[in-house]
Amino acid sequence: MAMAAQRQGGWWLLILPAFLLMTAFYVTPILQVLAISFTEPQPGLQNYERLFTSESVQRVIVTTLRICTITTVLALLLGYVLSYKIALADERARRWWILAVLVPLWISVLVRAFAWVTLLRRQGLVNETLMGAGLIQEPLALVWNEFGIIVGMVHYMVPYAVLPMLASMREIDPRLLAAARGLGAPRGTVFFRVFLPLSLPGLIAAGVLVFIFSLGFYITPAILGGGKTLMVAEWIGLQILDLIRWGLGTMMATMLVVTILVTLAIFSRVVNLRRVFGSGA
Amino acid sequence: MQSFQQDCVALAFEKFRRGEVSRRGLMAGLAALGVGAGLSPGEAAAQGRQLVMVNWGGIANEGFGRFYGEPFMAANQGVRVVQDSTGPSAGRIRSMVESGRVTWDLCDSSASSSQLLGRQNLATRIDYNIVNRNDVIGPGFALEFGAAPYSFSSVLAYDSARFPNGAPQNWADFFDLRRFPGTRLLRRDALATLDAVQMALGKDPRNLYPLDVRACLARIREVRRNAVFWNSGSESEQFLRTGEAVMGQIWHTRANVLQRETNGRIKFIWNQGLLQAGIFVIPRGNQGGELAQRLLASMLSRPEPQVGLLQFLGNGPTNPRAAAQVPAEFRAVNPTDPENERQQVVLNGVWWGENYQQVNQDFLDVVTG
Numbered sequence: 251m252a253m254a255a256q257r258q259g260g261w262w263l264l265i266l267p268a269f270l271l272m273t274a275f276y277v278t279p280i281l282q283v284l285a286i287s288f289t290e291p292q293p294g295l296q297n298y299e300r301l302f303t304s305e306s307v308q309r310v311i312v313t314t315l316r317i318c319t320i321t322t323v324l325a326l327l328l329g330y331v332l333s334y335k336i337a338l339a340d341e342r343a344r345r346w347w348i349l350a351v352l353v354p355l356w357i358s359v360l361v362r363a364f365a366w367v368t369l370l371r372r373q374g375l376v377n378e379t380l381m382g383a384g385l386i387q388e389p390l391a392l393v394w395n396e397f398g399i400i401v402g403m404v405h406y407m408v409p410y411a412v413l414p415m416l417a418s419m420r421e422i423d424p425r426l427l428a429a430a431r432g433l434g435a436p437r438g439t440v441f442f443r444v445f446l447p448l449s450l451p452g453l454i455a456a457g458v459l460v461f462i463f464s465l466g467f468y469i470t471p472a473i474l475g476g477g478k479t480l481m482v483a484e485w486i487g488l489q490i491l492d493l494i495r496w497g498l499g500t501m502m503a504t505m506l507v508v509t510i511l512v513t514l515a516i517f518s519r520v521v522n523l524r525r526v527f528g529s530g531a
Numbered sequence: 532m533q534s535f536q537q538d539c540v541a542l543a544f545e546k547f548r549r550g551e552v553s554r555r556g557l558m559a560g561l562a563a564l565g566v567g568a569g570l571s572p573g574e575a576a577a578q579g580r581q582l583v584m585v586n587w588g589g590i591a592n593e594g595f596g597r598f599y600g601e602p603f604m605a606a607n608q609g610v611r612v613v614q615d616s617t618g619p620s621a622g623r624i625r626s627m628v629e630s631g632r633v634t635w636d637l638c639d640s641s642a643s644s645s646q647l648l649g650r651q652n653l654a655t656r657i658d659y660n661i662v663n664r665n666d667v668i669g670p671g672f673a674l675e676f677g678a679a680p681y682s683f684s685s686v687l688a689y690d691s692a693r694f695p696n697g698a699p700q701n702w703a704d705f706f707d708l709r710r711f712p713g714t715r716l717l718r719r720d721a722l723a724t725l726d727a728v729q730m731a732l733g734k735d736p737r738n739l740y741p742l743d744v745r746a747c748l749a750r751i752r753e754v755r756r757n758a759v760f761w762n763s764g765s766e767s768e769q770f771l772r773t774g775e776a777v778m779g780q781i782w783h784t785r786a787n788v789l790q791r792e793t794n795g796r797i798k799f800i801w802n803q804g805l806l807q808a809g810i811f812v813i814p815r816g817n818q819g820g821e822l823a824q825r826l827l828a829s830m831l832s833r834p835e836p837q838v839g840l841l842q843f844l845g846n847g848p849t850n851p852r853a854a855a856q857v858p859a860e861f862r863a864v865n866p867t868d869p870e871n872e873r874q875q876v877v878l879n880g881v882w883w884g885e886n887y888q889q890v891n892q893d894f895l896d897v898v899t900g
Contacts, residue, residue, distance in 0.1 A: 306896045313899070373774055394759045394775075477719040477760025480899045488895070491622040492532050493888050494647060 284504045290497030297501035307502070314482040317396060317471070318464035321403040325460050326453065328404065329411025333452075334445075336412070337419035348416075355409045363473040366402045367393060370474075394476025402470040410463060411456045418452025419445075451521045458517045462510050482506055532720060535683050535782055535809070536639045537587035537618065538764030542784055543594065543844050545765075581611045582819040582826055585638040588616035594844045595639070598836035599680065603829045612826065621647055624814050628653045636819035637826055640812040642674060643722060646884020648812060649676030655813040661824040666831040667849045668867055671877045672808045673831075679808035680830035680837060681846035684866040684875055685723040688771060688786040688799040689778040701803050702731040705778060706750060708757055716770045716779025717751075719760035721894035722883055723805040724751075726876070727780055730803050740879045744890050748897050760898055771797055784845035787864045804875040806866055809846060841865055 287297050300307045336347040354362070369375045370393035377389040392398060422445065430440045468483040480488075482502060489499030586595050592614040600612035617623065619638035625648070627633055640648070648654035654676040664673045672679040689699055693713055699705055705715070706728065717724050728747040730736050759776055761767040767781040771789055781789075786799035811830070813823045830836075837848035838856050847866035848854065854868050862868045866875065883890075 306892060309896065309899065371773060371775055472762060477762060478755070478899055480895060488532065491620040493891060494621050494625055494651070495888060496622075496625075 280507075284500055284507070286496050287498075287501035287504050290500075297497045300498065300501070301505070307498075310480055310482055310485045310502075311505075313479060314465065317399060317403070317479075317481060318461055318467075320400055321407060321464045322457055322461045324400070324404045325407035325411040326457055329408050329415055329456060330449075330453065332408070333412050333415040333419050333449075336416055337422075351409050351412050354405070359406060359469050360473075362405060363402050363470050366398065366405070366474060370398055370401065393474055394478065396475070396479055398474040398476075399471045399479055402474045403464060403467060406467075406470060407460045407463065411460050414456040414459060415449065415452040418455070419449050422448045454517060454521045458513060458521075462513060465506060465510065533763035534587060534618075534620075534641070535764075535807075536591060538782060538784070541763070541765055542788065543591075580609060580819065580822060581613055582636045582822055583613050583615050583634055584826070585615045585617055585619040585635045587618045587639060591639070591844070592616050594840055598840040598843070599826075599830045602833055602836050603826050606829065607825075610822065619812075620644075624648060624812070625651070625653050628814050628816060631816075633814050633816045634818060635814050636817045636823040638812050638814060640677060640810050642671070642677070642679075642808050642810045642878070642880020643883040643887040645674055645677030645810045645812045646881060647887060648814075650884070653815055655815050655817065655823075657813075657827070658821070658824045661821070662828040663832060666828075666851070668851050668872070669877055671880055672810075672849045674808070674810060674880055677810035677812040678827055678831055679810045679849050680827070681809035681840060682806060682849050682867050683809060683846060684783040684801070684804040684806045685718070685727070685780050685878075686783050686786050686799045686801060686804040687727075687778070688781050688789060688797055690771065690774065690796065691798050692796050693777045698798065698800075699778060700800070702727040703733070705780070706731040706754060708754065711778065713757075713777030714775060715754055715758040716767060716776035716781065717758055717760050718767070718780065719762055719895070719898060721891040722887060723807065723878055724780060725890065725894065726805050726878060727803070730876070736803060736876045739876060740882045741886075742882070742890075744886070744893065748893060751894065752897050752900070755898060755900070783847075783864070783866050787845065801866070801871040801874040804866070804871075805878045806872065806875040807878045808849070808880060810880065 288295070290297075301311075332347075332351065336344055336351070339347060367374070371377070372389040374392075376392060377386075380386045381389065392401075426444055426448070427440055430444045431437075435443070466483050467481055468487070471479055471481045472484055483506075486499045486502050486506075489495045489502070493499075584595060584600060586592060596612070596614045600614065604610060604612055615635065619635065619640060621640070621644040624635070624638060624640070624644075627635060645654060649656070656675060657673070657678055659673070662673070662678055664670075667673050667679065672682070687699060687702065687705055689711075690713075691698060694711060699707075699711055704711060708715075725742055725744065725747040726739060728750045729739055729742045732743070732746055732750065734743075759770060761770060761779075761781070764782055764785045767779060768785045768789055770776045771779055771781070772793065781799075783799070783801075783804065786797075789797040790799055811827055813827070817823055819826075831850065834848060834850040834853035834856055837846075837850055837853045838858075840846050841848055841857060841864075842861055845864065847868075848857070849867060854862075854865065857865050857868065862870070865871065
């Protein structure tokens with residue numbers, strides 16, 4: 251027993267240099283910056299008080315949470331369908347499917363946002379086509395609003411939703427599905443009572459990943475929102491760089507970090523989060 | 532948020548790619564820059580004194596190096612002026628001053644930022660025994676915590692194809708959605724935008740300040756649904772070029788490009804344009820000390836390089852003797868040409884410096900509401 255504990259301590263010593271390095275050059279500066287939220291303009295909690303009193307602060311939080319939740323739900327829906335299709339495809343088709351999912355991941359977020367602008371603007375491909383076909387008289391407002399932002403964000407997030415779900419679906423033993431069918435369950439029942447519960451850990455892991463990623467979105471909302479939607483990342487940038495209200499900016503940054511940590515803490519109890527960060531099962 | 536300076540750089544790059552700025556000009560500037568950039572600050576300091584001028588990146592290095600740095604170096608042997616393109620936002624200047632090691636000497640900032648920085652004791656007061664107040668065209672260009680060697684303007688640009696029965700003449704027309712239907716384009720920044728609203732609300736342009744912020748914001752709230760808001764200059768250009776917006780308040784440099792490239796389909800007017808000072812500030816405790824004031828004085832006092840910069844980047848001169856030296860073909864695009872200047876309103880940087888933080892936050896709340 252004592253031996254084992256000692257051996258464990260030995261292993262910890264090996265990562266100590268890396269740990270100290272991270273603490274000194276990464277964690278400490280971040281904490282220093284976040285501490286500004288308690289010291290500026292005067293020491294105290296008045297920046298945090300704004301969470302309850304300032305309509306402006308509340309608006310940016312509500313907007314961010316709304317967009318992130320909608321994005322997460324849509325990305326999970328689309329991602330689930332894709333993963334299901336890929337998991338059940340044969341080996342050759344699966345490789346092509348995975349490539350098709352991964353390719354957008356390698357394209358810059360900036361390029362993708364501009365591509366959506368080209369498609370969705372008033373004289374863009376979608377509106378021109380619909381008007382040419384006589385389906386609409388006036389161009390639809392597809393961009394420069396939250397709709398455009400969500401289209402862009404969902405597009406960005408679908409691969410992140412697919413990967414953890416696919417990993418979890420591929421662990422499901424296909425014989426279980428066959429057995430359920432053999433015992434007389436209709437297709438729907440097989441899916442809802444066997445496949446879905448078994449794929450749930452992957453679904454939750456993907457949801458956590460997509461939601462946390464969405465919280466920090468900056469470029470996509472800035473380009474597709476037409477300036478009329480501020481999400482929390484851009485809002486922090488404005489406070490720090492342009493308005494020099496560092497206390498308020500760092501307060502929001504602290505809230506962002508806390509939200510992410512709390513989300514992770516809650517869901518790490520529900521699912522194996524190692525899966526989310528790539529160390530598959 | 533992209534600043535005017537950043538946009539000038541982007542625009543100049545676009546011009547260069549289209550072949551409108553000669554490669555020789557670019558190479559000459561880069562060579563000049565290479566001399567400065569080749570030395571570490573320590574080495575240069577050992578050889579003589581060094582000043583670091585901070586701009587917003589890319590080709591401003593060349594423009595500012597050539598038209599601000601070189602004339603000063605030629606007149607002051609042993610002094611080296613180095614360009615740094617970090618982008619001196621107010622927040623970055625603050626973090627540098629508070630870090631205690633201030634390597635920046637002269638930063639391309641703005642009237643409101645200079646006021647904001649000065650009030651927080653982050654900028655050095657301009658010494659008007661060294662800098663000559665008479666070297667600029669008006670009091671708005673020589674402020675307590677900064678002075679302007681160039682100018683720019685936020686002007687009304689519109690798509691003339693959409694208004695065959697009469698073009699908008701002023702900001703009142705701009706905000707009249709009944710007579711001039713279509714999407715409006717505004718900068719997502721209260722500064723210069725609310726000034727235009729205030730004129731549209733009927734206040735005398737000669738007596739514009741203080742702005743009635745509440746009334747101006749109420750007007751913005753009304754047009755918000757019919758408006759899009761730009762962050763960067765290239766974005767503003769695209770919105771008008773692609774017909775997403777039919778009318779906009781944009782920087783004169785972008786308006787000029789649009790007018791030329793659409794063969795006059797998109798036009799702009801100087802009337803009621805918001806003329807702004809391109810203010811440079813000296814961060815408190817800068818290493819070059821008083822020499823930075825002398826560099827600023829030199830930038831203000833020489834009309835020829837200012838005219839050169841107008842032709843190169845589009846920035847208007849501020850020296851009173853400069854306008855007469857501008858070649859005829861550039862007069863129409865010079866915001867400080869007497870003919871154009873008289874139609875515009877000089878933005879009150881002092882009022883904005885005192886009110887920017889709160890008013891811009893309120894503006895953002897209305898725009899994103």
